[in-house]
Amino acid sequence: YHWDLPQALEDRGGWLNRDIVDWFADYARLIGQRYGRRVKRFVTFNEPGIFSLFSRSFGARDRSADDKLHRWIHHVNLAHGAAVDALRQTVADAQIGLVTNYQPIYPSTDKPEDITEAALIGDYWNRAFSDPENVRQYPLLIRDAIAPHIQPGDIARIHRPLDWFGLNHYSPVYINSDPNAIIGLGWGAKPDGIPRTPIDWTIEPDAFRDTLIEVSRRYGKPVYVTENGYGSNIEKPDDTGAVIDPGRIAFLRDYISGLDAAIAAGADVRGYFVWSLLDNFEWAEGY
Template sequence: MSTIQLPNTASLRSDFIWGVSTSSFQIEGATREDGRGASIWDVYCQNGTIKNHDTGDVACDHYHRYREDVALMKALGVQAYRFSIAWPRILPQGRGAANEAGLSFYDRLIDELLAAGIEPWLCLYHWDLPQALEEHGGWQNREMATWFADYTALVATRFGDRVKRFATFNEPSIFSLFSRSLGERDRSSEEKLHRMIHNVNLAHGAAVDVLRANVAGASIGCIHNRQPCRPSSSSEADAAAAARLDVYWNSVFPDPQCRGAYPESMRAAIEPHLQPGDMARICRPVDWFGLNHYSPVYVKADPVSMLGYGFGDKPAGAPLTPIDWPVDPEAFSDTLQSVHDRYGLPIYVLENGYGNFDQPDQNGAVIDTGRIEFLKAYIAAMAAAACRGVDVRGYFVWSLLDNFEWDSGYSIRFGLAYVDYASLRRTPKSSFDWYAGLIKAGQP
């Protein structure tokens, strides 16, 4: 057990939920087994641009080791687990005939979680679009809203007897801004970006309606990545670039979904894609706001980029994680406050965590003191926001396991448990024990 003291969480609700999060492509592996179709990330990995030419083919092999991973969660003491469904695992073509083997995998996972006393939080989409739908235009195609609704209906009718917590999307601002679907990111793609944003919002609204119709007692939200966008210098150009990115990063999805209107500065850009009734289709009642937060981003003007921004220098002397992300718990507290003030919904923090290059010591232990210090500071900042009246009801660490971190492959580790990718052995880190102690200390 770590000797780093626990933060004061007395201001949190008595029914506060502690959890962990993962996503399908990042941990499951088994990409060619039991009838699973290809996703856009399977195809993207094949071009060799991922660091070290890594792929998601095996990942953490969660598909075969899910029982071991649920046992880890039970040992950790979490009350909830947020995971995502791999759309191509249950609908290999993205639509049409369902794959019973894929559905059965999630049946087994959900049943294992419930047997362990852990509530499943199911995210419908964490970036692994079926490649078959990409070949029909992907998120550029307005029909995606219908296809996503049909996929949601399959999930809802199969799992809704046991799962009540549903998220429609994870981080739509991130997968739209940095999409595999946009091709070259020059000014000619701006129209594609706006079309994609609107189609994703339409799909969100359609999915909410499907879940309401098919799952008694459903509790529904969307998970938004929100990071303060700060100018990297005092120049007016950098300030304008930061403000522009802030709209695309932080507002263009939650504003229409929760407030019924796009941010004013981009309504003209979205207007060509609007059809009568669209805003009512998008703004459907949700039960909570899912927040992913890591750090502020520092922005500079870049007139040749698609949206006129680039990532600029961080302030000199600012504390950074080993992967060069700023450590700024106050920004987390401020973000919680701004979400509370703007959207008026209960907040669940569904990702927060610390990237590192962890390695076992000579005794095989993984001592990740930096991660513990980070979690302590950020949880304390969350508790301070709750003390001010922010309605925050849960906190999920990213992530349970070290995993495939997108373009970084397996080079960066966020897990509470270390994964030896050669043997696939899981080893709880010192942060695992610390978080277990925090959860236990908060129980009556």
Template structure:
């Protein structure tokens, strides 16, 4: 590939890690096979509220096609693969008896990755809470920290001989703000939000301790969705709404996890749910900061909504992806610099990507120059941050495959690989070849 098509990577470390990311519910399918229990997302899909009434029942059928998907990763040349365990696949009731068939699936996946020379990065939780635990109060129940610790203990004992990289949670700010008590979509109570935030933080801390105690050489972090929250107008009300959302979106989890306390503006609201010693239980030693970044969020005030905000108009002079997300690579560079200055740990970018609805052309090829230009710009912005001293050590594209995109179902495609959901055939896009070329050039 001509070097003119590649981003500037001169400031990245020689041992920089290139990877791809997925999550269990979004790709695995096989939701009713081999003893898997229901997750909250299975139940939510049954409501018919997902776009086009899509479900995760089949998704990309990764459960049966994982060898093919590992083969795609090997062709890409990635050094690492970040995936998540489906909690209800290994513990159908969320706690209690383990499901051997579910554990065996991940044994096969991990072994396949290692045989291909790809390091497994295992995320314990990417939003698919067992419905059996939701029925017991879910994250609103303080016992959720104990449930999560038990689940982490199972995973550590089973896979810790082969997996050393662990993330406790993916984007806790996203599933607390937007999927709270998913079964009821209860957005009416700020007190419930604060209770959930605290319990999820306790669960994180408990899992860190379990992993440290049971996995020799474990390297542990948490994955945070971090986007600047900006007012959509010059009004004071919009500025105040953006500032408040910024605290809940960007600070409610990393601040207690990495620095030992909640942001001052929300501390009083959390205190009714705290017990002595809780902050110490949350702030456990971590090895790295996992960053997911896409684009800034533009916010307007809305008095009748939770936290007093809504999403506002984007600036007219900002380019957008086909799904309407701003393309602002400078914001990515500044976010990396902010995380470095605030937390002082190595950073791994574990999600960054471009959504569209691209389809094959008449030849069957999927040509996606927009994705290539996006990745090129954002990787160049990451390099700029590295040139300013930011300790960024890895970059994982979201995603290896087109997949189930939550409430949008299958209408949005983030993959480097096109998935025909009727046949489940995989077709690498032009961005797949571009990313493979970049990785190959970096390894010379």
């Protein structure tokens, strides 16, 4: 699922309606029945934090949205668990994972409120989905907020056996505290002196290395890097028709070196997929 909810289901409440758990299970079952003879690796959700947090939190000012955010998160997790069960029932040898955009969350200043906010956003951004689905509990800093939406048996329904962990990673996120925003998040200034891509994402291969080590140790599953790459809008063919692309070449060299260092440190990384030369143009940076 990559954020394309049918309008008919959105009109019935979408991810705020607990019935979506069964709707999503039916969808996963249909996918398994149609493609299971040829497809053996499945992802339930790609970056659930993005379509959840950006829809119901970042930039929002209506404080009532806070409850909707936590209900939404819990329903996505329940739908994930139901989809895993549906795929297991229809594809006996399925290899199933979830893909998250797990990134270091750094405070943009050393103010106590920014440091506190960075810890909170780390639980929302990185662990609100990965933790209940892999280690059977919500992360500590958001546990009380989710609790009103949890019914008996829900955590067991979410925590279904997974075969691998999917990681999308580009760069860290820098934030500051905004007391007027839902969950308090404001986008912070990025530090000077750190290289950036042409679309202003910082280039920090050491953060990639550290993230691979962290998720491998925290979740104990084989890791596939399902997205990593260099978004750029400035390369053009030269007079010979060739694209001279030193920025992307250097980025991939350094990030793959970071991956190699993570493996040397014990991270169980099984695959690496470069996300394309058009990254993010289809969503936010171009069209």
